[in-house]
Amino acid sequence: MAEHTVIFTDNHSDKYAFSESLLQGNPPEALSGLRSLSGALFSNARIADFIEEEARHQRSDLQPQPDRELRTYSSGERKKALLAYLLQQQPDFLILDDPFDNLDREYRESLSGQLEELARTTLLIQLASRPSDVLPCMVHRAFLEGQNLVGFPTYEPEIPSGPRITGSIPPPPGPLPELPETLVDFRDVSVAYSGRTIVRNIDWRIRRGEFWELRGPNGSGKTTLISLITGDNPKAYGQELYLFGTRKGSGESVWDIKEHIGYFTPAMADRFRGYHSVENMLISGLTDSVGLYQQPGDLQLSLARQWIGLLGMEQEREVLFRDLTEGQQRLVFCARAMIKHPPLLILDEPTAALDEPSAFLVVSLIRKMAAESRTAVVFVSHRPEPGLHPEKTLFLESGQGGSRGRIA
Ligand SMILES: Nc1ncnc2c1ncn2[C@@H]1O[C@H](COP(=O)(O)OP(=O)(O)OP(=O)(O)O)[C@@H](O)[C@H]1O
Numbered sequence: 001m002a003e004h005t006v007i008f009t010d011n012h013s014d015k016y017a018f019s020e021s022l023l024q025g026n027p028p029e030a031l032s033g034l035r036s037l038s039g040a041l042f043s044n045a046r047i048a049d050f051i052e053e054e055a056r057h058q059r060s061d062l063q064p065q066p067d068r069e070l071r072t073y074s075s076g077e078r079k080k081a082l083l084a085y086l087l088q089q090q091p092d093f094l095i096l097d098d099p100f101d102n103l104d105r106e107y108r109e110s111l112s113g114q115l116e117e118l119a120r121t122t123l124l125i126q127l128a129s130r131p132s133d134v135l136p137c138m139v140h141r142a143f144l145e146g147q148n149l150v151g152f153p154t155y156e157p158e159i160p161s162g163p164r165i166t167g168s169i170p171p172p173p174g175p176l177p178e179l180p181e182t183l184v185d186f187r188d189v190s191v192a193y194s195g196r197t198i199v200r201n202i203d204w205r206i207r208r209g210e211f212w213e214l215r216g217p218n219g220s221g222k223t224t225l226i227s228l229i230t231g232d233n234p235k236a237y238g239q240e241l242y243l244f245g246t247r248k249g250s251g252e253s254v255w256d257i258k259e260h261i262g263y264f265t266p267a268m269a270d271r272f273r274g275y276h277s278v279e280n281m282l283i284s285g286l287t288d289s290v291g292l293y294q295q296p297g298d299l300q301l302s303l304a305r306q307w308i309g310l311l312g313m314e315q316e317r318e319v320l321f322r323d324l325t326e327g328q329q330r331l332v333f334c335a336r337a338m339i340k341h342p343p344l345l346i347l348d349e350p351t352a353a354l355d356e357p358s359a360f361l362v363v364s365l366i367r368k369m370a371a372e373s374r375t376a377v378v379f380v381s382h383r384p385e386p387g388l389h390p391e392k393t394l395f396l397e398s399g400q401g402g403s404r405g406r407i408a
Helices: 015-023 029-034 044-057 075-088 105-118 222-230 254-258 266-271 278-287 298-311 326-338 356-372
Strands: 005-008 039-042 093-097 123-128 140-145 148-150 182-193 196-207 211-215 241-243 261-264 344-348 376-381 392-397 404-407
Touching: 015 039, 015 093, 015 123, 029 123, 039 075, 044 075, 044 266, 075 105, 182 222, 196 222, 196 376, 211 222, 211 356, 222 254, 222 261, 222 344, 222 376, 261 326, 266 326, 278 298, 278 326, 298 326, 326 344, 326 356, 356 376
Parallel strands: 005 123, 005 140, 039 093, 093 123, 196 404, 211 376, 211 392, 261 344, 344 376
Antiparallel strands: 140 148, 182 196, 182 241, 392 404
């Protein structure tokens, strides 16, 4: 009989193929007990699939409330909804792919309690990129090397020390745009949905070249604030909010704003099918499209190659994006958002679900960009990120009547 098993992963682990093999009844010998059982997958990628389905068809099967889109829920709320949805199907086993990623302490504790309870009736297979995430109920341990399970049932993970990015940030493709010193200016901004205030009286000024962290628990309003900047949120209108020197809602187009912003969140990589080479992915960061439809110029090629050199990915230059490890994909997406040296770079939980060495590599790339360019960087996270050392942090502190901001 199979027991609760934690499978440690790193960025070379093929979690996708492995999970599929379990769900399709072809487990490796060590987990042969799963062969005739029905399984379900709890992962960020599944949530991303539902959101994509919703974007295409205005609805998906995962819709906690009929009149509200899944994409508008916070990460913690989405995970709760996915778990409830999967449990309705009464699976014999549940694959938990980094279940605690993107969750703050409160949600972690509540989910962890729920999973421990579930472990009494349902077999759990946890995929863990961070040893500190392992659920106490786990009986067996193994490591996923590529698609193969090794070290079963007593694998002990090592705590590795991480490599870092060395070398310098390549130059921008051309002169930087003339912009005012203050790029973003929130003046006493409050946002409410259906009468419930989410953030209250936010004052936040981001100046050229500053390195910010935006930190707060799940549901505190981080994504809401960011979407006011990136132009995706109608609540921005009527606020006293200035972007790149222009008051929001004074006739600027979303494209005027987007032109000055580099943005990355891991859901972009989850959704992206990835039939482009690393080199083309980077060049596409200069042309504002995913993929490439024209022959790149010499300058574009040269810059892309300099970035590839910085990332230490010369061997992967022609490799298709989909064939990279998850850590490499994140690095490429971050570099793609940086290559133009946008005046403002927003990275929304860029290290979620990465193993520690890869998270460290992504953080060291971001620090380098913040230190060596005129780009203002905003790193969004719900927990302190080891090694980040931002210059300033805006903490969103949940409270009665919405989150308030505290700058430190
Ligand atoms: N369109 C909407 N309608 C109703 N409520 C919304 C909408 N968009 C966001 N909310 C609510 O606002 C709150 C803040 O959400 P937001 O996604 O900004 O939080 P967050 O800090 O980014 O959380 P997380 O770290 O989990 O992503 C949540 O309770 C969310 O459910």
